[in-house]
Amino acid sequence: MDMDERKMRILQAIIDDYILTAVPVGSRTISKKYETSLSSATIRNEMSDLEELGYLAQPHISAGRIPSAKAYRLYVDQLLKNGWIRDDSDDTMRTYFSGRVHQMEKIIDQAAQVLSTLTGYTAVVLEPGGQQPRIRNIQLVSISPETALVVLVTDAGLVRDNVVTIPRGMDPDTLYAISRTLTEALSGCTPAEACDRIPVLMGRMRENAELLQSLGGIFTKNREEPGHGHVAVGGVSNMLSYPEYSDMEKARNFLSLVETRDKLASIIAQQGDVAFTVRIGPENGVPEMSDCSIVTATYSTRSGRQGTIGVIGPTRMQYSRVLSVLGSMGQHLSELFGNPDEPKTK
Amino acid sequence: MDMDERKMRILQAIIDDYILTAVPVGSRTISKKYETSLSSATIRNEMSDLEELGYLAQPHISAGRIPSAKAYRLYVDQLLKNGWIRDDSDDTMRTYFSGRVHQMEKIIDQAAQVLSTLTGYTAVVLEPGGQQPRIRNIQLVSISPETALVVLVTDAGLVRDNVVTIPRGMDPDTLYAISRTLTEALSGCTPAEACDRIPVLMGRMRENAELLQSLGGIFTKNREEPGHGHVAVGGVSNMLSYPEYSDMEKARNFLSLVETRDKLASIIAQQGDVAFTVRIGPENGVPEMSDCSIVTATYSTRSGRQGTIGVIGPTRMQYSRVLSVLGSMGQHLSELFGNPDEPKTK
């Protein structure tokens, strides 16, 4: 027994209907709404075949069929092959971003917000990560007679601030001089490399050994932290409106998973550099999410670092819409981070 | 009819039992578990009186009584008057904070996490706000030939970064010189004041007019933003485990309220400078939270700016525990922000 074109059409109809209603779909429904030229009995036979092939499942004997993960996989693969429909959301995307925000974190927050309202599911946006960021500038800014803030500018525009103690009474000019020396010595390095160069610098700047030590600590910390950076989440409450989450226990598990950002980030983080990743149900490997699908896409910054955007929804999510919205958003973010417009000074 | 001491004891017992079980409590329960010297009939009479006084309510005629908001109010007022019990969590508090983190945002995130696990409810921590922050230092850090990052250090240690365009080819030393001038001119100002001084500076630094204009934009933006700063939330999933949220619609409303951080912040933000605020049920004025209680406390930074920490739970929350934990946390945070230890350089 093989998949012929008609079986394909029927499967498609079942998936479409199930995505819409979340109710097991029966043969009569298909025969009346989709394949009007065929009787329900014929559909029944075909459905029986489809079940044998593993594309359909029956919750119980006297209910309709629901698509299996395998069916969704087929569906999505076809969708990706044929090119998803790019809808108008691409044009309207920019209208969702209020004004011109230049802080990466804010943009990411907003992106998650927009994604979730546009899709109706839960959205996650990850700050660009991947390869180690490269230091571009180091500045020591005094904040009290004894402490200074270390501002680390990396090529992602990302700022990591940390406090170090400085010798009492060190004046701003000295701080600046040190900052310049440090920047010259370490710009272009990853935190890990910077850490290795500290001993070398120690020799050159003997008088500030203590300070350098502190800096070393900061670099190691940055290296150790897998650091998914900022993780923005939006539309968590959306999930509760889907019948698959009427079970409180499930909802709770989902929620607490989403709350632990680190875990969430490592689930979403996309490996490889394909445009889209679609993980359906059990494919995502997270037991708490065995009946969720995760769709991710990437965006990239000017310096080539990659960020991930993702949508989490029930397995019966509207894949085509989600893919389209994610595509647009990815492109939009890439633009936004790729060639930053001059700030709006009003 | 008046509240006598026995009525008080019975009311107390009812509240205690209801907080524990969330089940309407009947006269027999009280007579057996709390007031063993009285028969259920006597309790019944007293309960009838208490209902007339507005302290108890009956969900339906043949069920036990549940405490009204007024009862909780009495209960909490007494609790506050007698001084809440400081439990050991004060000592153990610091063990919950992993290592020594120096980034305010991280600390706040962790605080929300700790508060929610310690209480079992939803916790919210607000960055210090209140009066306008005062500028302490301004640094321009170049990030590309044409753009610079404006690092604003305020007395809260808070960093707000924004990007401005700079004249092409401006070298770091010039940037530093400008930074120094700016710092000297504006340190001690609030963003609003700084904004007003821009025109004056314009005269002095004619060659950098454009840059100053951009800075002005940043200041106004900071002024306009009511800016509750960072809002950390923890333990949202906790709420789903309480029977009062078994109703999906309610849970959804709660969740989406918590998701809109701005709204949440303005609800939590505590006015006045009392140590604790307890808003019970309808008292909090938020329709979506009419059956939640909100308990808040404050902490303060070295510079006297105030932040708020809060716990949101069902009306029948364990007020004494929550108050105690909030008290400890407030003190701990104040310590943390008040006299920052030297960073751990490993």
Added chain:
DNA sequence: TGTTAGCACTCGACTGTGTTGAGTGCTAAC
């Protein structure tokens, strides 16, 4: 050989009916 009509069967969802038990209010006695 594929399609269709018909029929028996299954089973979840819903409905209506008791039954139970926790709880109350009231009254009368202590």
Added chain:
DNA sequence: GTTAGCACTCAACACAGTCGAGTGCTAACA
């Protein structure tokens, strides 16, 4: 003022019956 007793109420639960959507199978038809 306290308590025992009694009638009453009402949510929760269990049980049985009905309904309807859906299936599988068989036989007839093109």
